[in-house]
Amino acid sequence: MRRTLKLAFIVSTLVGIALPHAACSQERPDSVAMQGAAVSHGAQAVEWETEWARAFERARTEGKVVVADFYADWCVWCKHMDGTTFQDAKVTELMAERVVPLKLDTDRGGRDLAVELRVQNLPTIVIFDVDGDELGRIPGYASPASFVASLNEFLSREG
Numbered sequence: 001m002r003r004t005l006k007l008a009f010i011v012s013t014l015v016g017i018a019l020p021h022a023a024c025s026q027e028r029p030d031s032v033a034m035q036g037a038a039v040s041h042g043a044q045a046v047e048w049e050t051e052w053a054r055a056f057e058r059a060r061t062e063g064k065v066v067v068a069d070f071y072a073d074w075c076v077w078c079k080h081m082d083g084t085t086f087q088d089a090k091v092t093e094l095m096a097e098r099v100v101p102l103k104l105d106t107d108r109g110g111r112d113l114a115v116e117l118r119v120q121n122l123p124t125i126v127i128f129d130v131d132g133d134e135l136g137r138i139p140g141y142a143s144p145a146s147f148v149a150s151l152n153e154f155l156s157r158e159g
Helices: 002-018 031-040 052-062 076-083 089-098 111-116 144-158
Strands: 065-071 099-105 124-128 134-139
Touching: 052 065, 052 099, 065 076, 065 144, 089 099, 089 144, 124 144, 134 144
Parallel strands: 065 099
Antiparallel strands: 065 124, 124 134
16 A cells, blocks of 8 residues: 555656656635635636737736646636636736736646746746746635735835
8 A cells, every 4th residue: 555655646746856847736726715716706706818029019008917827728827816806806817917917837838938937736827027027926726815815915116
């Protein structure tokens, strides 16, 4: 039994090293956060850019930061974040007013960038200024309240 567990740990570590963008966050949202998501959940949705150059062009023009969501279609927590956090009225309002949202699929066009930026788990949100310098990141699933708090913290640093 111990040998099997050790082997499983070694294999999972090697997979994580070989495919750092392929790990999906295992954090579980707590029930309080989920209740908060249900209370402020709206019919709105974030309007995502899907091209790096276009997102930064808009950011420069509009004087906003870029919020890049690194995800994969197979990632359960990415889908969960899409269905809760990125549907939440407070999140969508904040993002519409203050950021250019960019969605990058790590299994398609975003793979090289994810490796370059050392995105190790999915979902991972990376916040950039208009010059492409990283301001911070939100690794793993974030409830709507947690996402708003983290994003506001990064935005306050930017000015």
